[in-house]
Amino acid sequence: MSPLTLIKMALKALLRNRMRTVLSVLGIVIGVAAVITMVAIGEGSKQSIKDQMTSMGTNAIIIMPNRDRRGGVQMDASNSAAHLEEADLKALKAEAQYIDAISPMISANGQAIVGNNNSPTQLSGVSSDYLTIRNYAIEDGVMFDDEADRMAKVCVIGQSVVKNLFPDTDPIGKTIRYKNIPLKVIGTLKAKGSGDFGQDNDDVIFAPYQTVMRRFNATNEIRTIYANAIGEGYAEKASDEVMTILKERRGWNKPNDPFRIFAQEEMIATMTSTSDMLSLVLTAIAAISLLVGGIGIMNIMYVSVTERTKEIGLRMAIGARGRDILLQFLFESVMISLLGGFIGIALGFGAAQAVKSILNWPTIVSISSVIISFAVCFVTGVFFGWYPARKASRLDPIEALRFE
Amino acid sequence: MQEKDPILSIQSLKRDFKMGDETVHALKGVSFDIHRGEFVTIMGTSGSGKSTMLNILGCMDKPTSGHYILDGEHTETLSRDALARIRNKKIGFVFQSYNLLSRTTALENVELPLLYNSKVSATERRKRAIAALEMVGLSDRMNHLPNQMSGGQQQRVAIARALVNDPVIILADEATGNLDTRTSYEIMMIFQELHRQGKTIAFVTHEPDIATFSQRTVTLRDGLLKKDAINENIQDARAAYEALPPPETFDEEGN
Numbered sequence: 251m252s253p254l255t256l257i258k259m260a261l262k263a264l265l266r267n268r269m270r271t272v273l274s275v276l277g278i279v280i281g282v283a284a285v286i287t288m289v290a291i292g293e294g295s296k297q298s299i300k301d302q303m304t305s306m307g308t309n310a311i312i313i314m315p316n317r318d319r320r321g322g323v324q325m326d327a328s329n330s331a332a333h334l335e336e337a338d339l340k341a342l343k344a345e346a347q348y349i350d351a352i353s354p355m356i357s358a359n360g361q362a363i364v365g366n367n368n369s370p371t372q373l374s375g376v377s378s379d380y381l382t383i384r385n386y387a388i389e390d391g392v393m394f395d396d397e398a399d400r401m402a403k404v405c406v407i408g409q410s411v412v413k414n415l416f417p418d419t420d421p422i423g424k425t426i427r428y429k430n431i432p433l434k435v436i437g438t439l440k441a442k443g444s445g446d447f448g449q450d451n452d453d454v455i456f457a458p459y460q461t462v463m464r465r466f467n468a469t470n471e472i473r474t475i476y477a478n479a480i481g482e483g484y485a486e487k488a489s490d491e492v493m494t495i496l497k498e499r500r501g502w503n504k505p506n507d508p509f510r511i512f513a514q515e516e517m518i519a520t521m522t523s524t525s526d527m528l529s530l531v532l533t534a535i536a537a538i539s540l541l542v543g544g545i546g547i548m549n550i551m552y553v554s555v556t557e558r559t560k561e562i563g564l565r566m567a568i569g570a571r572g573r574d575i576l577l578q579f580l581f582e583s584v585m586i587s588l589l590g591g592f593i594g595i596a597l598g599f600g601a602a603q604a605v606k607s608i609l610n611w612p613t614i615v616s617i618s619s620v621i622i623s624f625a626v627c628f629v630t631g632v633f634f635g636w637y638p639a640r641k642a643s644r645l646d647p648i649e650a651l652r653f654e
Numbered sequence: 655m656q657e658k659d660p661i662l663s664i665q666s667l668k669r670d671f672k673m674g675d676e677t678v679h680a681l682k683g684v685s686f687d688i689h690r691g692e693f694v695t696i697m698g699t700s701g702s703g704k705s706t707m708l709n710i711l712g713c714m715d716k717p718t719s720g721h722y723i724l725d726g727e728h729t730e731t732l733s734r735d736a737l738a739r740i741r742n743k744k745i746g747f748v749f750q751s752y753n754l755l756s757r758t759t760a761l762e763n764v765e766l767p768l769l770y771n772s773k774v775s776a777t778e779r780r781k782r783a784i785a786a787l788e789m790v791g792l793s794d795r796m797n798h799l800p801n802q803m804s805g806g807q808q809q810r811v812a813i814a815r816a817l818v819n820d821p822v823i824i825l826a827d828e829a830t831g832n833l834d835t836r837t838s839y840e841i842m843m844i845f846q847e848l849h850r851q852g853k854t855i856a857f858v859t860h861e862p863d864i865a866t867f868s869q870r871t872v873t874l875r876d877g878l879l880k881k882d883a884i885n886e887n888i889q890d891a892r893a894a895y896e897a898l899p900p901p902e903t904f905d906e907e908g909n
Contacts, residue, residue, distance in 0.1 A: 565770075567753075569742020571735045572735070
C-alpha cells in the first residue's frame, strides 16, 4: 500500500473519532510545548549570563592580595608583605606571555561635581589597557596616555556621568571636581548599558592610576590588577604564569598563595554549568509530560484496535497482510504525534515569547530543540503505536470477524 | 461437468481444534471438487463443520491434514502473507452481517480489496468499483454510507466488494441470514445472475429453501460429507420473488 493511501486512511480514521483524536493530540501538544518553552527559558538565561560576562571582558583575570581577614582583623601578619605595587605591574607586562593587556585598578569614592550637578560616581584609577580588558571604547576625545599623563589631572567619563554632569553641553575640555581636585575631561566612553548584575557600566570615571594613588589615596599600594589573557582558553595558563612571576619576585616559598587570581572564564563556566543544570531539570520535567502524552497515544490506540477488531478482521479477509494492518495503525499514531508536534512547537514558540514579554525573562527558542522535539514526537508515535499496531496485525481474521 | 479441471479441490480434509485437553474433530476427512462456473450450496446444521469448511475454503484457516488446491495452488503449504495474497486476488467474500466499514461510502467500501493490490492504480480502482456497483444495481447509491442503506442494499454493496477483484470463486457465508424472505430472494437473484455470467459461487447456508436456487448441494454432517447432489430442479429466484405477496406487508429492514 502506498504511503499516500496510508496517510489518507489514517486521516479518515482520525477524523471519524474527532474528540478522541483531539484529546490524544493535546497530550502531545502539551508535552512538546513544555519542552520547547523550558529549553527556551534555559537557553535564554544561559545566553544572558554569557552576555553579561562578555560585557565584563571574557578573558579578564583579576589579581588581588590574598589577605586572611576575619571580621576585618588581619589574622596572619606574615602575609602582609603580599601587596601589589607598580613594579609588579611592570614585571608582569615585561615577562608574562599569556597576557596582552594589564591595568591596575585603584578606586576612590566621592562625589563628582560640575556646577550645580553632581554624581556619586566611583573614581577608578586605571591604565589605558583597562579599556581593552573591560571592553570599553572611546566615543569622543582620547584616552589618557600612560606615560605622558602619568600623574595628570585628567579623566575619561562614561555616558551616565555625561548625562548627570553635562546634561546639555559637550563635556570634552570641561573640568570635574572630585574631592575638591579638578579633573579635566579629555574623553567620553561609548555606552555599554547596564550589564553585570544590574550595576551601571556607564557610571564610571577613569583617571590615570598614579593620579588616583598619589593625589586621592596617598598610597603606593595597588589593590587590584586586571589583566587580559591572550585568548579564550588561556585564562588558566595566564593565571598560573602571573602567580609564578609574582611569587618569584618575592622569593615566596610558603605553601599558601600570596595572591588570589580570578579568571572570568572560570566564573562563566561555573555560572553556565549552573544554568545548564537548571535547563536539564526543566527539560526533564517537560520530557516527562511528553512521555505521558505518548502513553495517552498508546492507550487510545489500544482502545482503537479493540474497537475496530471487526474492521481488522474484514481487511484481513479481503487480503490485507499483517504488515498492512501494522502500518495502518502505526500511521495513525505517528500522525497523532506529528500533529501534536506541529501544534506543540507553535505553542512552545508562543509561550516562550509570552514569557519573554510578560515576565521579562530572556528566552531563546533553539532550532535544535525544535528539531529534537519533532524527532521525539515521531519516535513517540512509532514507539507507543507499535504495540497496539502489532497486536492488531497479529489478530486471527476468523476470530476478529466474529468479534462483537 | 467433470471433464474440466476443478477450480477448487479438497482432498480428505481434516481440521482438529484443541480445546484444553480435548481435541475436537471439526472436519474428519472431506473431499469434493468445485468446477469453474458452478453454483454450489454447502449445507449443514450448526456443528456440522460448515463454518470450519468455509474458513479453510476462504484461506483464513489451514487444514490439519489433507489438501486444498485452489486455482492450481496448494494452499496448505502457504505462509500467512501468501494466504492474504490469495484472499486478495482469488476470493470474494460475502458475509452474513455485510461487514461494511461504517462511515465509509459504498464506493470506498467496494474499492477496499483493491487498496491491498499494489498493481491496481487509483483510477483503475475507481473504475472497477463503479462497474461492480453497477452490476449489483446500486449505481445510484455509490456515495451513500452504510447506515443510509437498507440491509439488502448493504448486502449488495458487499457483493460488489466481493466481485471487484474478479475472484476465481465467490464465497458467501449465510449471505441471506440477516434478511427477510423478499430481500433474500433479491440477493439470490443477483447470485443467479452472477452464475449466469460464469462466476463460480460457493454458498454456505442452513436454509434448504435457499439451496434450491443453486445447481448442486453439498451437505455436511458431524464433520463428514453426507450428501453431494446435483439439483435437478433449480428454482428461479426472480420467479420466486414475483410469487411473493406484495411488499407492503414486509419490513424493509428485515428485522
